[in-house]
Amino acid sequence: MISDLIIKPTRYELLDDEQLCLLDGVIPDDTFIDIYVDGSSYPNPGKASYALAIVADDVPVITITDGFVNSTNNRMELYSLILAWQIANHFTNREINIYSDSQYSIKSIYGNGSFSSNSDLMNLIKEIEVKIDYTNIHKVKAHSGDTWNDYVDNIAMITRTQIK
Numbered sequence: 001m002i003s004d005l006i007i008k009p010t011r012y013e014l015l016d017d018e019q020l021c022l023l024d025g026v027i028p029d030d031t032f033i034d035i036y037v038d039g040s041s042y043p044n045p046g047k048a049s050y051a052l053a054i055v056a057d058d059v060p061v062i063t064i065t066d067g068f069v070n071s072t073n074n075r076m077e078l079y080s081l082i083l084a085w086q087i088a089n090h091f092t093n094r095e096i097n098i099y100s101d102s103q104y105s106i107k108s109i110y111g112n113g114s115f116s117s118n119s120d121l122m123n124l125i126k127e128i129e130v131k132i133d134y135t136n137i138h139k140v141k142a143h144s145g146d147t148w149n150d151y152v153d154n155i156a157m158i159t160r161t162q163i164k
Contacts, residue, residue, distance in 0.1 A: 009037050012079065023044070023054070032056065033097075036149055037105075045071060047163040052064040085109060100137065101139070101153075106137055
């Protein structure tokens with residue numbers, strides 16, 4: 001099941017104001033939000049993709065996905081988490097949980113470690129005006145039966161296989 005609204009941001013850029021406003025019309029103010037992210041690459045580096053699902057009341061209401069002809073799994077994991085961070089920042093009036101199976105990406109978001117190979121993506125984080133009071137990022141185990149983590153994993157894999 002893929003949600004009805006699919007947003008495709010321009011390559012390696014943050015979502016623009018128009019794309020963020022689309023979210024406002026789909027997710028009611030009183031809805032609890034979880035965001036699940038994942039990336040895929042085969043070979044690594046090679047054809048790569050990411051997927052992000054905004055889950056409201058245990059239903060995926062928005063899916064964001066795209067693919068790249070030549071990238072890495074780490075870049076896809078990180079990019080999807082950066083977009084989730086931006087979306088969470090957009091919804092400043094509620095608690096949001098973000099779930100990722102990438103320890104690398106989580107450490108990158110929090111600035112722990114040396115990630116010079118993806119400095120262009122790290123610069124995107126600096127562009128986000130942080131207004132987040134109630135956002136939590138959680139590490140989940142990959143391929144462990146977590147419904148929504150498996151969902152974004154599958155969407156990323158499907159997107160990757162469609163890259164020409």
